[in-house]
Amino acid sequence: MDKILVVDDEEGVCYSFRKILNRRGYDVITANNGLEAIEKTGRENPCLVIMDVTMPKMDGLETLRKLKSLYPGLTIIMMTAFSTSERAITAMKHGAYDYLTKPFDNTRLISLVEKAIMDRKISTPVTFDETENEEGDRIIGKSPLMLDIYKKVGQVAGSDVTVLLRGETGTGKELIARAIYHHSKRVNKPFLPVNCAAMPEALLESELFGYEKGSFTGADNRKIGKFEQCDTGTMFLDEIGDMPLSLQAKWLRILQDGCFQRIGGKDSIKSDVRIIAATNKNLEELRDSGKFRDDLYWRLNVVSIVIPPLRERKEDIGDLVKYFIRRFNREFEKDVKAASHELVEEFKNYYWPGNVRELQSIIQRGMVLCQSDFFSSDDCEWPAQTGLAEVKTKDIETILSEAANELLQRGGANIYKEAVVTFERLLIKKALEINKENQALTARMLGISRNTLKAKLDKN
Numbered sequence: 489m490d491k492i493l494v495v496d497d498e499e500g501v502c503y504s505f506r507k508i509l510n511r512r513g514y515d516v517i518t519a520n521n522g523l524e525a526i527e528k529t530g531r532e533n534p535c536l537v538i539m540d541v542t543m544p545k546m547d548g549l550e551t552l553r554k555l556k557s558l559y560p561g562l563t564i565i566m567m568t569a570f571s572t573s574e575r576a577i578t579a580m581k582h583g584a585y586d587y588l589t590k591p592f593d594n595t596r597l598i599s600l601v602e603k604a605i606m607d608r609k610i611s612t613p614v615t616f617d618e619t620e621n622e623e624g625d626r627i628i629g630k631s632p633l634m635l636d637i638y639k640k641v642g643q644v645a646g647s648d649v650t651v652l653l654r655g656e657t658g659t660g661k662e663l664i665a666r667a668i669y670h671h672s673k674r675v676n677k678p679f680l681p682v683n684c685a686a687m688p689e690a691l692l693e694s695e696l697f698g699y700e701k702g703s704f705t706g707a708d709n710r711k712i713g714k715f716e717q718c719d720t721g722t723m724f725l726d727e728i729g730d731m732p733l734s735l736q737a738k739w740l741r742i743l744q745d746g747c748f749q750r751i752g753g754k755d756s757i758k759s760d761v762r763i764i765a766a767t768n769k770n771l772e773e774l775r776d777s778g779k780f781r782d783d784l785y786w787r788l789n790v791v792s793i794v795i796p797p798l799r800e801r802k803e804d805i806g807d808l809v810k811y812f813i814r815r816f817n818r819e820f821e822k823d824v825k826a827a828s829h830e831l832v833e834e835f836k837n838y839y840w841p842g843n844v845r846e847l848q849s850i851i852q853r854g855m856v857l858c859q860s861d862f863f864s865s866d867d868c869e870w871p872a873q874t875g876l877a878e879v880k881t882k883d884i885e886t887i888l889s890e891a892a893n894e895l896l897q898r899g900g901a902n903i904y905k906e907a908v909v910t911f912e913r914l915l916i917k918k919a920l921e922i923n924k925e926n927q928a929l930t931a932r933m934l935g936i937s938r939n940t941l942k943a944k945l946d947k948n
Contacts, residue, residue: 490605491515491532495525495539495551496567505538508594509601522546526554529562536604537564538588541579549579556583563604567592606642606671607635627663628811629804633796637664644791645671650743652728652788653766655795658845661766664795665724668764678721680714685730693735694751703752715748719759728788729769729780736781743787763788798840798847805835805847812848813863816855824855827863830928834865837926865932916944 492514494505502518509516517532519525521543529537537555541548548566555562566579566587579587585604588597627634644651645668653661662681669679687695698713715723725731731739742748743763747756765788774780798805809827817824840846854867895907916934923929931941 489513489515490536491517491534492601493517493519493525493528493532493534493537493539495519495522495537495543495548497521497540497543501540505597508597512598512601514601522548522551522554525551526558529555529559535563535608536601537562538567538601539564540567542569549582552579552582552584561608563608565600565604603639603642606645607638625663626811627660627667628808629801630807631801631803633801634804637793637795640791640793641667641671644668644793646673648673648762650762650788650790651764652790652792653764653795654771654792655766655768656797656843657768658843659795659797660844661768661795662724662726664793665764665766669722669724672722672762674720674722674762678718679724680718680721681724681726682714683726685727689732689734692732693738696735697738697748697750699751700753703750707752710750713750715742715761716757716759718761720761722762722764725763725765727767727769728765729767729771729774733779733781736784740781740784740787743784798843802836806832808844808847809835809851809863812851813855816852820855822855822858823861824858824863825861828865831863831865831868834926834929834932837924837929865928912944916941 492509494502494516495518496502497520502520506516506518517528517534519528523546525537525539539548539551543551552564552566555564563585564583566584567590568587569590586600588600641664651668653664655661666679669675682696684692694711694713696713696715698711698716699707701707701710738748746760747758749756771780771785771789775782775785809832813824813827816822835847842849850868851863853869854863858867895903916930919930919933923933927938927941931938934941
């Protein structure tokens with residue numbers, strides 16, 4: 489049973505909360521002031537705290553700061569008498585999950601409590617103090633963009649509405665799909681991922697819908713398709729933008745009435761499957777160019793969740809690095825304590841075209857090579873290097889030969905020194921621009937030490 493701590497100096501308010509939330513199956517404990525709230529939080533370990541802003545002995549804002557410093561992962565909802573209160577805004581800045589306005593509406597209260605608890609269950613930030621038996625991929629992130637996604641997942645998980653997940657490759661669309669599934673009414677039924685881009689058209693159709701015996705050469709027996717296998721469960725259609733037009737009509741019918749036919753079959757088969765689809769493509773452009781059916785687009789796009797690229801939630805990179813280090817410590821039987829601060833900062837300054845999947849790959853390779861207690865830049869095949877095209881020696885000669893000819897024709901007593909100094913200055917300047925003035929990244933790109941780069945910058 490989820491435990492909730494309600495903190496308010498008015499006994500009537502505490503009684504009301506206890507009465508409302510007990511009916512919903514929550515275990516409610518109460519405190520009358522901030523000092524008591526801190527003591528009961530440590531003893532009772534609630535999953536949620538609902539606390540008034542105005543209280544004696546220690547007000548709500550000071551208590552909030554104390555609780556967040558002691559228990560960073562604790563979810564706290566503040567109560568205030570005015571929706572425009574400056575203190576309510578301050579509370580949000582200090583880590584409050586949300587706030588309620590007195591007098592509160594019971595429906596709003598219950599909805600907010602349920603979403604707050606579900607958000608906590610979907611994603612708990614990973615630290616090195618967590619248990620060693622943690623396994624599997626997890627959603628990591630507590631940035632505002634990710635918190636909004638958790639809230640949306642909480643809103644749609646309990647229904648059977650079709651969900652369209654959108655985002656670049658490597659952002660974690662399947663993890664979000666699985667989160668929706670794990671918090672749905674179908675959690676004890678099948679979850680079946682299907683990659684629409686991974687199979688040829690003919691094979692994809694037979695895999696999805698099955699076929700009757702004798703329907704084509706090689707069909708020696710009836711085959712039950714994935715859609716039929718997934719009856720009462722959830723199907724995750726990845727890369728839906730790559731689905732052939734010939735199959736899109738079938739999917740439209742499935743979304744409309746849940747019916748389909750096996751290849752070569754005449755009978756209409758009904759199957760109860762919830763659809764979660766995902767794409768990294770612009771469906772609007774595909775629709776306008778005639779490559780994606782307009783009617784299917786609207787059937788899929790009932791609820792759309794956009795997963796942000798890693799470069800738009802860089803505040804989550806630190807937690808992701810900790811998570812992957814912990815994960816690969818278990819996998820490679822190592823005991824790396826943490827990543828260096830410099831490396832995390834360099835990660836935050838990188839563009840991450842491959843998003844979380846790219847970060848995972850770089851840390852995985854680096855952990856294999858890491859021989860110390862701390863994971864550093866020296867252990868990594870640096871992403872800035874892999875993100876730029878390799879230039880062969882002969883290509884460099886081609887690029888510079890025209891400039892060399894022109895310089896030699898101009899002549900001059902100091903032409904050699906002037907050309908070398910000027911080119912070096914321009915090369916460093918351009919590298920700094922590419923790396924947004926980050927000297928550590930620039931030095932690594934140029935293949936020189938930071939001290940050498942600093943000396944050259946000071947000289948110029």
